[in-house]
Amino acid sequence: MNKIDSKLGRAALFSFLKEKSPLGPLKILANHIGYFFQIPMPMFKPYVVFGAQANKKVLVTERDKVLWRNTDPVTDLLGQGVLIVDGDEHDHYRKLMEPSLHASRLPEYTASMISQTDRVSSQWRDGEIVDMLVESRKIALLIIMDTLFSKDVWDDLDKIWKPVLKSIQYISPGAWILWRKIPRFGFRKPLKELDDYLFGIIEERRKKKDWKVESGKSDLLQHLIDAGLSDKVIRDQMLTMLIAGHDTSTALLAWTFALLGQHPEIHQQVVNEIDKTNDLERVPLLDNVIKESLRLYPPIHIGNRRIAQEMDFDGNKIPKDERLFYSIYLTHRDENVWENAQSFCPERFSSGKKPAGLSYVPFGGGPRVCIGATFGQVEARVVLSYLLKKFMFEFTNHKIHPHMGATLEPRPGVMMKVKRRKLSVNSNQYKEIK
């Protein structure tokens, strides 16, 4: 492995200051060193790998040599959540949750995706400038709570907004990376409020013994209750799904609006495509735009692992207990794989061209691939097509940079002037979408 000398260190630092994000230095280190390097921070020296070959090792062939569970704040927050447990415990929770996120459930979730999008967007005044980062979060939050827990949080948005943002901030990178035990103020109260809210939902449901018969449906929450899990473990899974299932979609929607705003020609082509069809199974350009948005700005830009057994990447060894990141961002921006890797170019996904192996991993891969991958993609397609059909979006041309929070977010936001279009939307067209 090439070492990081002082010249390279300076270039990385300069790029950090210029791009206001650690993604700049990561690109510099990847360009100068290659597919394997170590970040020499004081007290924290994670290894970084990227590219199809390394991804395959971490996600598939040698996945038994890594652990998902770490000692980060995310572990403190999510407890026994499916995202951060290993082995049989993980497989048990995952198996319990998969049916609720299976593609066959998607048609019934579509109605909720539309009505929640409609609720949020009906608040917009004609000609108003809205922040699509904030609006996307409202939509995604309403959708995840309604579809998985049958909880309408519309009237509670004000109450849970800050606790939700605080929980995301709690697990976002910060000084705790270098000093794990650094005192963290301002979290205890909002995190407790969010916990109380989730425990309240569980309690309410437990009291309704005939809920399934009366409502004529089932949902993830009911499934977890029927499986005999304790309130604490159900809370862990709910919070995991709440965060993993809405912060990612928020970022995807917001980045897609930003990219469309920055590329008016493609934006117009997408609008034309949506206007022409009543069949949301056939919106190839929109689908390619979503795929390209996930390539350039993958909401989860790294996978975080702890080495359980020494690993070897082309002769570079990582000892047990070290930290390993597989970088989705660097994988997606690899010039050796992607033509014009840094450019927004949705047509690269056209005519069914499939990226080779694990060189495209917005949802991870292997047995622990994102459980909500289909949900997230259908949601993006439904929400975007609905909004683009109902509104004209005009980008205000401000500067945006990727911010490394729990997800990769467009900061300071995506400010769009919205104007209602004359076209009416036939909501039947969304019903059969899968």
Ligand code: HEM
């Ligand atoms: C655009 C949307 C989404 C993106 C880009 C995304 C991305 C990812 C990625 C990259 C992973 C694997 C991380 C790793 O290897 O360390 C993952 C795992 C996961 N995602 Fe998603 N996700 C999205 C939507 C969702 C939704 C909607 C849900 C829930 C409804 C969800 C729940 C989860 C869970 C529970 C895991 C852990 C799975 C396991 O370890 O077995 N995600 N996601």
